[in-house]
Structures are given as structure tokens and as C-alpha cells.
Amino acid sequence: MVINSTSPMVVVANRLPFTVQKNPVTGQMERKHCAGGLVTAVAPVVVETEGLWVGWSGQHQEDGVVEIPEANPNDQSPTAGLKSWQVKPMMSQKTLFDNYYNGCCNATFWPLFHSMPDRAIFQQDKWEAYREVNEQFAKLTVEAVQSLSKSNPETIPLVWLHDYHLMMAANSIRDRCDKLGLPIKMAFFLHIPFPSWDIMRLFPWDDELLQGILGCDSVGFHVEDYCLNFIDCCQRRLGCRVDREQMLVEHNGRTVSVHPLPISIPYDRFVSLAEKAPQVVKNNEQEQLLLGVDRLDYTKGLVHRIRAFETLLQKHPEHIEHVTFLQVAVPSRTDVKEYQELKEDLDQLIGRINGRFSTPNWSPIRYIYGCVSQEQLAAFYRDSSVAVVTPLRDGMNLVAKEFVACQVSEPGVLMLSPFAGAGSSMHEALLVNPYETDEFAEVMHRALTMPKDERELRMKQLRHREREHDVNFWLQSFLKSVDCLADNNLTPGRLLPL
Numbered sequence: 481m482v483i484n485s486t487s488p489m490v491v492v493a494n495r496l497p498f499t500v501q502k503n504p505v506t507g508q509m510e511r512k513h514c515a516g517g518l519v520t521a522v523a524p525v526v527v528e529t530e531g532l533w534v535g536w537s538g539q540h541q542e543d544g545v546v547e548i549p550e551a552n553p554n555d556q557s558p559t560a561g562l563k564s565w566q567v568k569p570m571m572s573q574k575t576l577f578d579n580y581y582n583g584c585c586n587a588t589f590w591p592l593f594h595s596m597p598d599r600a601i602f603q604q605d606k607w608e609a610y611r612e613v614n615e616q617f618a619k620l621t622v623e624a625v626q627s628l629s630k631s632n633p634e635t636i637p638l639v640w641l642h643d644y645h646l647m648m649a650a651n652s653i654r655d656r657c658d659k660l661g662l663p664i665k666m667a668f669f670l671h672i673p674f675p676s677w678d679i680m681r682l683f684p685w686d687d688e689l690l691q692g693i694l695g696c697d698s699v700g701f702h703v704e705d706y707c708l709n710f711i712d713c714c715q716r717r718l719g720c721r722v723d724r725e726q727m728l729v730e731h732n733g734r735t736v737s738v739h740p741l742p743i744s745i746p747y748d749r750f751v752s753l754a755e756k757a758p759q760v761v762k763n764n765e766q767e768q769l770l771l772g773v774d775r776l777d778y779t780k781g782l783v784h785r786i787r788a789f790e791t792l793l794q795k796h797p798e799h800i801e802h803v804t805f806l807q808v809a810v811p812s813r814t815d816v817k818e819y820q821e822l823k824e825d826l827d828q829l830i831g832r833i834n835g836r837f838s839t840p841n842w843s844p845i846r847y848i849y850g851c852v853s854q855e856q857l858a859a860f861y862r863d864s865s866v867a868v869v870t871p872l873r874d875g876m877n878l879v880a881k882e883f884v885a886c887q888v889s890e891p892g893v894l895m896l897s898p899f900a901g902a903g904s905s906m907h908e909a910l911l912v913n914p915y916e917t918d919e920f921a922e923v924m925h926r927a928l929t930m931p932k933d934e935r936e937l938r939m940k941q942l943r944h945r946e947r948e949h950d951v952n953f954w955l956q957s958f959l960k961s962v963d964c965l966a967d968n969n970l971t972p973g974r975l976l977p978l
């Protein structure tokens with residue numbers, strides 16, 4: 481029996497690939513889609529391998545039993561092929577889930593893993609809620625595996641755990657499956673950065689957390705630096721034997737393989753959206769747009785970016801009335817205090833700058849606080865002169881890649897922070913340190929005035945790389961990395977002693 485791309489895949493993620501909501505007119509429960517690279521890439525494999533998706537439906541135990549509706553016959557989304565039996569909704573008690581999701585995932589791991597420890601809270605009760613909800617996820621996952629194994633006893637399911645919400649589920653899944661005599665393989669992929677040992681050791685239960693992740697057979701991160709940070713933590717905190725070259729960690733007599741797997745986007749989909757998208761309305765033909773698209777999150781460096789734009793207007797007043805900053809910010813984690821404060825700070829800052837520089841026919845900043853459709857997003861990407869993708873820290877950043885895919889007419893310029901995972905491969909972008917405000921403003925000026933031949937050359941190379949390494953390439957690389965596990969070529973003998 482081997483693991484390969486035809487083994488049924490059990491995806492376990494905090495969120496289901498859609499939420500379930502009541503249609504206010506018909507009263508029927510319906511699927512509401514969440515667009516995202518992960519869903520686009522992974523849902524078809526779950527469909528193809530007749531696998532399962534375990535995740536939170538947006539409801540709690542107090543809401544009663546939630547029946548997953550079948551897809552609407554007109555559904556064109558990547559999840560349309562998922563039958564209701566393939567979707568396993570995780571339901572917790574509301575307070576417990578809130579302590580896990582807002583209290584621990586969003587208020588501890590999110591800031592800590594983005595190397596912002598001053599924003600992180602460390603509370604035992606939140607950590608306990610995290611472990612408990614991970615246990616609930618584990619239980620449900622094992623039930624899912626059991627149901628698959630009954631109908632298909634010849635294959636070994638591949639359980640794929642996603643992101644920082646589920647770092648403590650693997651060992652419980654393994655133990656429960658062992659007791660039931662169910663063979664499985666397990667992989668974990670982290671969608672955010674993995675921090676250095678100096679940061680990780682601030683977490684009071686770091687040893688438990690590392691052991692939790694090591695419950696998997698294979699662990700994936702976006703870039704090599706995050707892999708090496710993880711390996712370093714395992715060696716220094718747990719005393720594991722490791723092989724940095726082969727990226728292997730030995731723990732409890734098992735060998736765990738570590739893989740850099742940079743996630744990407746459905747490139748062709750964005751190209752065709754951009755080819756069809758309506759024209760963006762501008763003040764005049766010559767107006768240049770600087771564009772920011774982000775969840776409203778403090779890791780995205782929105783305040784730093786808007787301050788740099790203010791400096792640009794101050795130092796290069798020739799841009800007044802000719803350049804507009806268009807910031808689209810989607811509301812996110814609005815129950816968390818840090819996010820509420822950020823919204824207030826940004827509202828004030830934008831109001832002040834607009835008040836300072838606006839003229840009767842022009843305002844420097846257009847600010848949309850909300851989600852825009854994929855068609856509208858593609859139009860913004862295509863018709864902007866400069867994309868300003870300047871997070872303070874970001875696992876990968878898909879916006880940079882989506883912008884590049886949508887450059888189907890006049891080539892624009894990508895400004896990119898070196899602190900995003902994307903910064904380590906998108907070399908033709910203009911790299912800018914978001915903390916250095918004056919330099920940031922100068923790079924904005926350079927981007928706005930870059931000659932066409934230079935823009936063309938940079939964009940051509942960026943587009944070529946992203947086309948070759950799209951989200952499907954990412955998925956295939958992941959499946960290959962898991963196939964290797966079946967070759968049984970990971971032996972402790974390859975590991976270097978401490």
C-alpha cells in the first residue's frame with residue numbers, strides 16, 4: 481500500500497471551504513463561498529480522491545445540528561464537486577471556540593509567529609482551550625478516516641492539517657488511529673511564517689507545541705528560512721537529532737521530513753479575469769493609481785504605507801492631483817481589540833491626510849473598507865500603476881502574485897517588502913523596507929516614474945515565474961513530497977548527532 485495522489489485526502493483546516501448560511505428569502509440553508517488560493521487548489525483533489533474536508537462551518541453547538549447542503553446546480557466554484565458527505569463540520573461550544581480562535585490563535589500565535597511578541601498574550605486558559613478544540617478536531621478527523629477506511633480498506637488516507645490553528649491535533653489523531661488499527665499518513669502545512677528560536681522560546685509551552693507539530697510525517701512551510709527555524713527550534717528545545725541539508729528531524733523514534741513549499745495562485749484564472757474585467761474609473765486619463773489590497777491586519781503595514789504616501793506628497797508635490805492611493809481593506813477578526821484599534825488609527829490617519837492635501841477635484845486616498853468581487857479586484861490590479869505590497873511580516877502574500885498575473889495590458893510596478901515570503905523569489909520587484917519612511921516614499925516616486933522598457937522587462941520576468949509556479953505546481957510539489965514518504969528512504973542513520 482502506498483501513499484500517492486490517489487490516496488483519499490482528508491483536509492483538516494480551521495475553516496470549511498464555504499460557510500453555511502440561511503437564505504433570508506427561501507429559508508433554505510445554502511453554501512456561501514470563501515474565495516482563496518487554498519480552496520481553489522485543494523478542493524479539486526478532495527473531490528477527485530473522494531476524500532473529506534473537516535473544518536468549522538461558522539456555527540456553534542448552541543446553534544443546533546447543521547446539515548451541509550448539496551451544491552447549488554449553478555455553482556461554478558472549485559467546491560461545487562464536493563458532496564455533502566465529504567464535508568465534516570466541526571462544532572464546538574461557543575465560549576470554548578472563542579477562547580481557542582480569538583484568545584489563542586488570533587491573540588497568541590498570529591502575533592508571535594509574525595515576530596511581534598509585544599502584541600501576543602500568553603494565558604494558560606486560552607492555551608487549554610486551544611488544546612481542547614484541537615482534540616475535538618482530532619476526534620472528528622479520526623471518525624472521518626474510519627468512515628473512509630470502511631468503504632476503501634486498501635488505501636491509506638492522507639490527512640493534511642493546515643495552519644496555526646491545528647498544531648496540536650496530530651498526536652491525538654495518530655494515537656487514536658493506532659488504537660483502531662487504522663494506518664494513515666499525516667502532513668502539516670503552515671500558511672504563516674515560522675519564527676526563529678529567539679521568538680518561539682517566549683511561548684511558555686513551546687516544547688508541547690513543537691512535539692504537536694512533530695506528530696506529522698511531513699511538515700511544510702512556504703520558504704527555506706521558516707523550515708530552518710523549525711528545525712533549529714526542534715534541535716534546541718527538544719534536543720532532537722536533525723539533518724539541515726536533507727531537512728529531517730528525528731523525534732520519538734520517527735523521522736519527520738520538512739519541506740519548503742511556496743504556495744501560489746491560480747494564475748490562469750487571474751489572467752482571464754483581468755482580460756474580461758471592466759475599466760476602472762479614474763479622475764482623468766493620466767491619473768496614476770497606487771494600490772494596496774489587504775485584510776485589515778496589523779502585520780500588513782497599512783499605517784506605515786499610508787505615512788510613506790503622505791511623505792511622497794510632501795516631498796514630491798508634482799504628484800498632487802495626478803496620483804491616487806487606492807486602499808482596499810477587508811474587515812478581519814473584528815472581535816479582537818488590536819484589530820479594532822488598527823481600524824480607528826487608519827480611519828484617523830486617512831482622514832487627516834485627505835483633509836491636508838485634497839483639492840476641489842481630487843482626494844489623495846480612496847479607501848474601501850470591505851470585500852470586493854474577484855472581477856473588481858482584477859480590474860484594480862490591471863489598471864493600477866503600482867501595487868504597494870509592504871507587510872511588516874507575511875508568510876507568503878498572494879496579493880503580490882495576483883497583481884502580477886493581472887498585468888495583461890500596460891505593465892505596472894510591484895513594490896514588495898522583503899519581510900514577506902514572496903520577497904525571497906520575486907526578485908524583479910522594487911524591494912522596500914516599510915519601516916524606512918523616507919526611503920519608502922522615494923521608492924514610490926521611482927515606481928511612479930519608471931520608464932516603460934524597465935517596467936516591461938521586470939514584469940515579463942515576474943509573470944514568467946508565477947505562471948510556471950502556480951498553485952497547481954504547489955499542490956503537485958506537496959504530493960511529491962508525500963509520495964517520498966512511501967519510499968521508506970528516511971532512516972535515522974541519515975541524521976547527524978547533536
Ligand code: ADP
Pocket residue numbers: 516517773774775808809810850851852853857876877878879880882
Ligand atoms: P492573508 O492570507 O494574510 O490574508 P494573502 O495576501 O496571502 O494574505 O491573501 C489574501 C487573499 O485575500 C488574496 O487572495 C486577496 O485577493 C484576498 N483579498 C484581500 N483583500 C481583499 C478585499 N478587500 N476584497 C477581496 N479579496 C481580498
Ligand code: G6P
Pocket residue numbers: 495643671672812813
Ligand atoms: C490567513 C491565515 C488563514 C486564515 C486567513 C483569514 O491567511 O493563514 O488560515 O483563514 O488568514 O483569517 P480568519 O481568521 O478570518 O480565518
